[in-house]
Amino acid sequence: SAVISQKPSRDICQRGTSLTIQCQVDSQVTMMFWYRQQPGQSLTLIATANQGSEATYESGFVIDKFPISRPNLTFSTLTVSNMSPEDSSIYLCSVGEGYGYTFGSGTRLTVV
Amino acid sequence: KQEVTQIPAALSVPEGENLVLNCSFTDSAIYNLQWFRQDPGKGLTSLLLIQSSQREQTSGRLNASLDKSSGRSTLYIAASQPGDSATYLCAVRRSGANNLFFGTGTRLTVIP
Numbered sequence: 001s002a003v004i005s006q007k008p009s010r011d012i013c014q015r016g017t018s019l020t021i022q023c024q025v026d027s028q029v030t031m032m033f034w035y036r037q038q039p040g041q042s043l044t045l046i047a048t049a050n051q052g053s054e055a056t057y058e059s060g061f062v063i064d065k066f067p068i069s070r071p072n073l074t075f076s077t078l079t080v081s082n083m084s085p086e087d088s089s090i091y092l093c094s095v096g097e098g099y100g101y102t103f104g105s106g107t108r109l110t111v112v
Numbered sequence: 113k114q115e116v117t118q119i120p121a122a123l124s125v126p127e128g129e130n131l132v133l134n135c136s137f138t139d140s141a142i143y144n145l146q147w148f149r150q151d152p153g154k155g156l157t158s159l160l161l162i163q164s165s166q167r168e169q170t171s172g173r174l175n176a177s178l179d180k181s182s183g184r185s186t187l188y189i190a191a192s193q194p195g196d197s198a199t200y201l202c203a204v205r206r207s208g209a210n211n212l213f214f215g216t217g218t219r220l221t222v223i224p
Contacts, residue, residue, distance in 0.1 A: 006155070031210050042201065043156075043214040092155055094212075099163060100146055101203075101212060105155040 002027050006093050006104030013083055013111050020079045021107045023093030028073035031096035034066070037106075038089045046091075049076040083111045114139045114206050118215035125192055126223050133187040133218045135202030140180050146212065147176050147187050148201040156201065160187070164207070192222045 003026040013019050023032070032049040047055040047068055055068035070076045080087050088111045093104040115138045125131050135145070144163045148156040160169045160176040162185065168177040175188040189196060199219045203212040 001158075033211055042216050043203075043212075045211045048210065090153070096210060099144055100158055100161040101205075102158065103148070103156040106153075108153055 001100070001102050002029060002095050002097055004093055004095060004102060004104040006107060008107055009105060010108040011110070013109065015084050015111055017083055018079055018081045019083065019109060020077050021091055021093070023076045023078070023104055025074045025095055029095040029097055030073070032070060032076050033094045033096070033101075034068060034076070034078045035092045035094060035103075036089045037092065043092065046078070049078075080109065083109075085111045087111050114142075114204055114213040116202060116204055116213050116215035118200075118202055118218050120218060121216065122219040122221075124221040124223060127192060127194060129192050129222075130188070130190050131192055131220070133189070133200050133202075133220070135185040135187070135215050137183045137185075137204045137213070139204075139206060140183050141207045142180060143205040143207045143209070145176075145178055145185050146203045146205070147174075147185075148203060150199045150201055150217070152199075159200075189220075192220075194222045194224050196220060197222050 005024040034046040035043040037043045046061045047057040049070040051070045067079045090106045092106045117136050119134045146161045147159040162169045162178045173190040178185045199217045201217045202215040
């Protein structure tokens with residue numbers, strides 16, 4: 001299965017600032033996703049990162065708040081913009097391959 | 113919309129005990145179902161993937177079953193060990209969709 005490198009692994013940020021999370025895959029993949037896991041909650045899909053076109057966002061998530069880039073089939077970034085304490089979560093990158101899904105190790109974000 | 117529920121939310125067992133985790137989903141039109149393990153503050157590790165046409169999958173001490181018509185899956189862990197302590201997540205991929213719908217998770221503690 002694909003190996004995903006996600007960074008940073010954790011960060012503490014000031015409110016009002018932005019953080020960009022990187023996801024690097026060791027092979028070309030078509031499907032790449034970004035999820036959020038709020039404290040004590042399960043995972044919620046933020047968006048599907050599409051190579052060469054704009055990301056597809058789920059209800060409740062907007063591009064201005066969570067801009068996503070996907071310049072090629074092995075790399076994507078998620079930016080959390082104008083952060084507030086409510087954005088404190090674990091953010092996870094995921095790729096779909098074959099029949100199953102593989103996840104990165106996650107980015108634990110704390111906004112103070 | 114697909115809703116995924118896991119029962120119990122938390123489970124504590126003595127080492128060596130066999131246990132069953134439950135997952136139910138509302139829409140039986142699924143493509144596959146995947147069980148993951150998540151250690152505190154970490155990403156997800158895939159345990160087992162069951163295709164919609166399959167009834168069960170086994171890996172070592174783990175066995176997952178799927179009853180699509182009733183919207184249920186179970187994860188059976190044999191001879192539990194303290195290292196099995198983690199949160200176990202069930203995720204469903206709907207037919208015609210690319211993303212996963214996650215359950216709320218079962219937090220397992222195996223007491224030495």
